[in-house]
Amino acid sequence: MKKHKSDEELLEQIISNNSPHEAFKELIEKYQQPLYFHIRKILLDHDDTDDALQNTFIKAWQAIYDFKHQSKIYTWLYRIATNEALSILKKRNRFSFFSKDSQAEEWIARLESDPYFDGNEADLKLQKAILLLPEKQRIVFNMRYFDEMPYETISEILDTSVGALKASYHHAVKKIENFLQQPLNLDKIT
Amino acid sequence: MNQKYTHKRQPFTVPDGYFQQLPNNILQQINEIPPSQSSKSLFIIAKKQLALAAAFISFVFISYGVFHFIYNSVKPKQNITQQTFDDIVLANVDESDIVYLLTTDIKPEEIKPETLENILLDETLNDDIIYNDNLNQ
Structure with missing residues (x-):
C-alpha cells in the first residue's frame, strides 16, 4: 500500500509551488474515500455524491492559500464536503413538494434499485429511519455511528459544541430505535 | 463487479475503478486554475x-x-428665519431686474430703499416675502 506524505508536507509542497499538482493529487488519494462515504451517507445517490466530492476538491484547491492552520486539513476538507452535500440537499428539497415521510419512502425505493447500494432489508430500514431525522441529527449520527469519529473532531467540522453533539446523537439514536422497535448495536460508540 | 467499501456497516458501493480515476478527473479540471492566490478577491x-x-x-x-x-x-420655523435676504431675492426676482440694477448708472450708495423696492417689486416678487420678518433682520 502506498505510504502518503503527512498533510503538512503536502501543504508545504503546494504552497511553495514545488510540484503542487502532484502533491494535491496525493491529498485527493488520501482523503477521497472517507470524504466520498461521508457525502454519500448524506446524499445517498452516487452521482450527486460524485459532483459534491469533485466540487469539494476543486474548492479546496482554489482556497488552499487561505487555509488557516487553526484546524487540520482533514477537518477543513470535511467541512467543505459537508457544506457541498448540504447545498445539494437544499436544492433537492427546494423542488420537492412531498412530506418528509414521502421523500424518505421515495429514496428508499431508489436505493432498492440502486446498483451501488449493497444493503439488505435491515440496512434499508435503518436508512429510512436516518432519512426521517432532522438534517443536523442525521449528519451527527452518520459521523458518530458509521465513521466512529470522536466528538471533538465532529465539533471542529460542524462548528458545534461537544455537548450539543452528544445531545443530537442521543436524540437520533432514540428516534431510530423507536422507528426500528429494537435497540441499535452501538458497540463502544455511545 | 462493484467494489465494496470495507467498513463493516457500510451498505454503499462505487462503480469499478472510481477511486482510481477520480484524482485524475479532478486534476484535469484544476489544471487550468492556479491555486488560490488569483482567486483571492479584494472582497475576501x-x-x-x-x-x-x-x-x-x-x-x-x-x-x-x-x-x-x-x-x-x-x-420647524427656524430654517425659514435663517434664510437670508439674498436667498429670497434670488429665488423671486427676475434676472433681468438684477441685470438692470447692476448696469444702471445709479451708484449703490445712492440707491434709496424705496428705489430698490420699486425695481424689485415687479410682477415676480411677492409683497409678503419682502415684508416678512426676515427682511427686518
Missing part, C-alpha cells in the same frame, strides 16, 4: 475592514437623519 482580503467601514457609514447616515428629524420637528 478586506472583508472585515469593508464591513466596519459600511457599519460606520450607515451609523453616520442614520445619526444625520435622526438629528435632522428631531431638529426639524422641534423648531
Whole structure:
C-alpha cells in the first residue's frame, strides 16, 4: 500500500509551488474515500455524491492559500464536503413538494434499485429511519455511528459544541430505535 | 463487479475503478486554475475592514437623519428665519431686474430703499416675502 506524505508536507509542497499538482493529487488519494462515504451517507445517490466530492476538491484547491492552520486539513476538507452535500440537499428539497415521510419512502425505493447500494432489508430500514431525522441529527449520527469519529473532531467540522453533539446523537439514536422497535448495536460508540 | 467499501456497516458501493480515476478527473479540471492566490478577491482580503467601514457609514447616515428629524420637528420655523435676504431675492426676482440694477448708472450708495423696492417689486416678487420678518433682520 502506498505510504502518503503527512498533510503538512503536502501543504508545504503546494504552497511553495514545488510540484503542487502532484502533491494535491496525493491529498485527493488520501482523503477521497472517507470524504466520498461521508457525502454519500448524506446524499445517498452516487452521482450527486460524485459532483459534491469533485466540487469539494476543486474548492479546496482554489482556497488552499487561505487555509488557516487553526484546524487540520482533514477537518477543513470535511467541512467543505459537508457544506457541498448540504447545498445539494437544499436544492433537492427546494423542488420537492412531498412530506418528509414521502421523500424518505421515495429514496428508499431508489436505493432498492440502486446498483451501488449493497444493503439488505435491515440496512434499508435503518436508512429510512436516518432519512426521517432532522438534517443536523442525521449528519451527527452518520459521523458518530458509521465513521466512529470522536466528538471533538465532529465539533471542529460542524462548528458545534461537544455537548450539543452528544445531545443530537442521543436524540437520533432514540428516534431510530423507536422507528426500528429494537435497540441499535452501538458497540463502544455511545 | 462493484467494489465494496470495507467498513463493516457500510451498505454503499462505487462503480469499478472510481477511486482510481477520480484524482485524475479532478486534476484535469484544476489544471487550468492556479491555486488560490488569483482567486483571492479584494472582497475576501478586506472583508472585515469593508464591513466596519459600511457599519460606520450607515451609523453616520442614520445619526444625520435622526438629528435632522428631531431638529426639524422641534423648531420647524427656524430654517425659514435663517434664510437670508439674498436667498429670497434670488429665488423671486427676475434676472433681468438684477441685470438692470447692476448696469444702471445709479451708484449703490445712492440707491434709496424705496428705489430698490420699486425695481424689485415687479410682477415676480411677492409683497409678503419682502415684508416678512426676515427682511427686518
